[in-house]
Amino acid sequence: MLDPDIVKALASGLAAAVLTYFFAKRRYKFEKLYEKQLLHIEDVFEKVIDLEDSLRKYIATKGSMFGGDRLEEKKKEVQMLLNQLYALRSFFLKKEILFNQGSSEAIQNFIDASIRVLSNLVSSNFSEQLADGKISYDQWYKAYEISEDELKKAKEELRKNFREILENQS
Numbered sequence: 001m002l003d004p005d006i007v008k009a010l011a012s013g014l015a016a017a018v019l020t021y022f023f024a025k026r027r028y029k030f031e032k033l034y035e036k037q038l039l040h041i042e043d044v045f046e047k048v049i050d051l052e053d054s055l056r057k058y059i060a061t062k063g064s065m066f067g068g069d070r071l072e073e074k075k076k077e078v079q080m081l082l083n084q085l086y087a088l089r090s091f092f093l094k095k096e097i098l099f100n101q102g103s104s105e106a107i108q109n110f111i112d113a114s115i116r117v118l119s120n121l122v123s124s125n126f127s128e129q130l131a132d133g134k135i136s137y138d139q140w141y142k143a144y145e146i147s148e149d150e151l152k153k154a155k156e157e158l159r160k161n162f163r164e165i166l167e168n169q170s
Contacts, residue, residue: 044095047084092107109157113146
């Protein structure tokens with residue numbers, strides 16, 4: 001017969017090994033999820049910065065030029081901006097589950113503001129095509145105002161949210 005102390009020691013050792021394995025496995029899964037989340041935060045923020053930069057550049061340059069033969073070029077560039085927005089939105093929707101609620105709302109706010117900017121830019125180009133310079137300018141100016149106000153605020157909200165996540169995980 002085995003000594004009861006030896007049985008207790010073996011049982012304790014076995015229990016410790018099982019618990020160590022269990023917690024190590026959970027920790028590994030958590031670390032992998034966190035690592036994945038960090039990569040997606042980086043990717044989304046990079047796409048946000050790229051889109052904002054492209055929108056602001058267009059609004060300040062080509063978008064602000066009216067008349068002449070620039071309209072076709074403006075339409076092509078707006079289409080590229082729309083494609084950039086769709087790529088950001090698609091990426092976000094596929095990865096949304098990995099973001100906390102605050103991040104998801106901040107990203108969605110940025111996307112919504114970008115949609116409003118682009119909607120006004122498309123309307124501006126359409127009005128310019130119809131030779132309605134005043135409406136074209138007004139739509140461009142609305143896009144400019146949204147980019148200076150809502151778009152900036154949405155990006156800063158997102159930056160703040162992502163920084164909090166990164167600081168809390170360090």
